[in-house]
Amino acid sequence: MSSFPARAVIDLAAIRANVRSLASHAPTAQVLAVVKADAYGHGLLPVAQAAVDAGATWLGVAQLGEALELRAHGVTTRLLTWLYAPGAPLGQAVAADVDLSVAAPWALDEVVAAARAVGRPARVHLKVDTGLGRNGLTPAQLPDVLDAALRAEAEGAVQVVGLWSHLAFADEPDHPAVRAQAVVFAEALALVEGRGARLEVRHLANSAATLTSPELHYDLVRPGIAVYGLSPVPQLGGPADFGLTPAMTLEAELVTVKEVPAGQGVSYAHAYVTPGTTTLGVVPLGYADGVPRHASGAADRPGGPLLVGGRRLSVAGRVCMDQVVVDLGPGAPDRAGDRVELFGTGAAGGPTAQDWADVAETISYEIVTRVGGRVPRVHVDSERDEAVAEPQAEGAAR
Ligand SMILES: *Cc1c(COP(=O)(O)O)cnc(C)c1O
Numbered sequence: 460m461s462s463f464p465a466r467a468v469i470d471l472a473a474i475r476a477n478v479r480s481l482a483s484h485a486p487t488a489q490v491l492a493v494v495k496a497d498a499y500g501h502g503l504l505p506v507a508q509a510a511v512d513a514g515a516t517w518l519g520v521a522q523l524g525e526a527l528e529l530r531a532h533g534v535t536t537r538l539l540t541w542l543y544a545p546g547a548p549l550g551q552a553v554a555a556d557v558d559l560s561v562a563a564p565w566a567l568d569e570v571v572a573a574a575r576a577v578g579r580p581a582r583v584h585l586k587v588d589t590g591l592g593r594n595g596l597t598p599a600q601l602p603d604v605l606d607a608a609l610r611a612e613a614e615g616a617v618q619v620v621g622l623w624s625h626l627a628f629a630d631e632p633d634h635p636a637v638r639a640q641a642v643v644f645a646e647a648l649a650l651v652e653g654r655g656a657r658l659e660v661r662h663l664a665n666s667a668a669t670l671t672s673p674e675l676h677y678d679l680v681r682p683g684i685a686v687y688g689l690s691p692v693p694q695l696g697g698p699a700d701f702g703l704t705p706a707m708t709l710e711a712e713l714v715t716v717k718e719v720p721a722g723q724g725v726s727y728a729h730a731y732v733t734p735g736t737t738t739l740g741v742v743p744l745g746y747a748d749g750v751p752r753h754a755s756g757a758a759d760r761p762g763g764p765l766l767v768g769g770r771r772l773s774v775a776g777r778v779c780m781d782q783v784v785v786d787l788g789p790g791a792p793d794r795a796g797d798r799v800e801l802f803g804t805g806a807a808g809g810p811t812a813q814d815w816a817d818v819a820e821t822i823s824y825e826i827v828t829r830v831g832g833r834v835p836r837v838h839v840d841s842e843r844d845e846a847v848a849e850p851q852a853e854g855a856a857r
Contacts, residue, residue, distance in 0.1 A: 461835040464743045465711030469501045471509040472842040473688050473706040473804075478513035480702035481682045485669050488676040491517035491539065491662070493683030495525065500749075500828045501687055501707055502836045504532050510686060511536050517660075519681055523552055530555040539584060539621075541594070549573035553581045558620065562586040562594045564604050567611070574616045583608060584621030584660075585651065589643035590636060591627040598643060605651055612656075620659040622651050626675075629667035630692050637668075641675060667691035670701050688804075689823040693813050698805075705811060707827055708803030709834075712796050713767070715741040716787065726776030726784050730757045738791035740767065742799050745781040749829035750801070751819035752778045763818050764810035766800040768793050771808055802826070 482490050492515040493499075498506035507518055507529055517537045520526050526540040540552065541560035550573040552559055561567045561583050574581035585605065588595030596604055611617045624644050628634035644663055652658065661677040666685035668675045671692060684691050688705035690698050698705055716738060723733040733739075742765065746752045755777045756762025762774025765785050775786040787793050805811040812826040819826070 463833065463835050464714060465709070465748065466835045466837050467500070467830050468708045468710065468837045468839055469505070470704075470706050470708075471505055471838055471840045473704040474501070474506055474509040474686060475513035475842075477686050477688050477703050477706065478510050478515050481666075481669055481680065481685055482514055483702070485664070485673070485676045485680045488662075488664075489517060489660070489679045490515045491519045491537075491679050491681045492686050493519045493665075493681055494529075494686075495519065495521040495683070496828050497525075499683060499687050499824065500830045502838060503528065504534075505838045506686075507534055507536075517679060519683075523547055523549075523557070526557045527551055527555055530557065541584075541586065545569065549581070550577045553577045553579060556582070558582040558584055560584050560586045560623070561604065561608070562588075562596060564596075564600060564607075567604055567607055567617075571611045571616045574611075580612075580615055581617045582620045583617045584623050585619060587622065587624045587644065587647045589624040589640040589647065589663075591625050591640070593625070595624060598647060601647055601650065605654060605656070609654060609656060619651075619656045621662065621679075622648055622656075622658055623660075623662045626663065626665060626668055629665050629672070630694075632667070632671040632692075632695075637672065637675075665691065671695065684824050687827060689812055689827070693816075693823070697813070698811075705802075705804045707812070707830075709744070709801040709830060710803070711742050711744050711799050711801070713740045713793060713799055714743050714782075714795060715739075716791070716793050716795050716797075724776075725786070726755075726779060728777060730755060731776035731784075731786070732758060733786065734758075735789065737789050738787040738793070739775070740785045740787045740791075740793055740799070742783045742785060742801075743781060744801065744834070745779045745783060747780045748831040748834050749826070750774075750778050750783060751815065751821065751826070751829070753819040753821070754778060754815060761818075763801065763815050766803075766807075766809040768797060769807070771810065 492510035519539045521542040539558040586595040628636040660679040662679035664680040666682040669680040688703045721735045725731040754763030756774045812823040816823045
């Protein structure tokens with residue numbers, strides 16, 4: 460066991476159940492589980508394996524390095540990566556049978572050059588910017604890049620296997636921008652197929668669209684946050700409403716419990732002052748571990764929620780780099796060493812990553828992906844009821 464007094468426990472059975480649930484929401488599509496950013500902080504390799512075990516036939520990562528790491532560890536599932544800069548080692552991706560997104564004219568040139576050098580065709584997904592205004596070929600750029608890609612295909616340097624795009628308002632399914640992007644995507648598709656591309660997969664849907672917009676599923680859905688059991692549309696429903704279970708529980712042990720008098724200022728700048736005689740507990744997780752400093756508590760504003768001894772409490776005063784303080788109340792029974800849950804499945808009144816997101820005015824994605832590299836990830840399997848991996852710092856896997 461790590462000596463670190465806190466950990467993120469990841470239930471791989473929840474990951475598997477979530478992937479199955481997503482597949483049932485998109486029965487006509489394959490599932491690409493997005494495992495970028497160290498599987499949203501949950502641990503790349505164990506999550507990727509669990510997703511594949513549950514039927515994901517594709518995996519997706521933003522960074523090439525994560526794709527190569529999956530291959531280096533024997534993951535043979537179809538794999539798409541999409542964010543690289545000029546000069547990236549694309550030959551390694553081609554040699555490792557990693558599908559590459561092409562989102563700019565220069566990218567096609569580099570993919571073709573890499574494929575020629577390696578001596579095998581690169582599998583390419585053309586990315587169209589249908590309205591997100593981020594990555595992707597504009598509809599104006601698409602025809603020329605498509606023609607160049609089809610020439611490279613004729614020569615054996617690439618296979619144009621996919622056309623894809625990404626939504627700006629998927630979490631607001633009724634927003635007119637969703638419909639507008641779908642129209643642009645359909646037009647791009649007609650162009651690409653009309654010029655003779657034989658696509659394997661057309662894909663547009665992230666978690667939100669997978670759960671709420673079946674008309675956008677096409678051949679492949681690309682859920683990320685829902686794989687981890689968090690709702691992409693918290694205003695429309697929580698995880699349980701979509702058949703999802705949060706996979707990560709962030710927990711720690713109290714390192715100090717002590718009685719203090721009324722009027723005790725708590726943590727930096729005394730943003731919280733004890734209203735009466737009470738008990739303070741110190742929790743050894745802070746903003747270096749991903750606890751948002753925006754979830755600090757003050758007299759008029761409770762901080763991030765915590766479950767201690769079955770009671771739902773909140774951070775008192777400023778979130779520090781390594782620790783937070785909780786007001787346990789007068790005569791509290793808690794002891795140093797007792798377990799504190801910052802977030803988890805939400806069962807038994809416990810807080811969730813969404814609750815932290817609400818307090819910090821952000822999204823649950825940021826809460827789980829920010830859990831720091833020094834916090835050990837402990838992978839468990841509630842179906843098999845055993846730890847499946849030694850605690851491992853996030854950074855150590857890279
Ligand atoms: C991150 C990402 C996804 C997954 O998004 P979620 O909202 O987490 O489901 C899908 N596609 C692309 C291109 C992404 O960058």
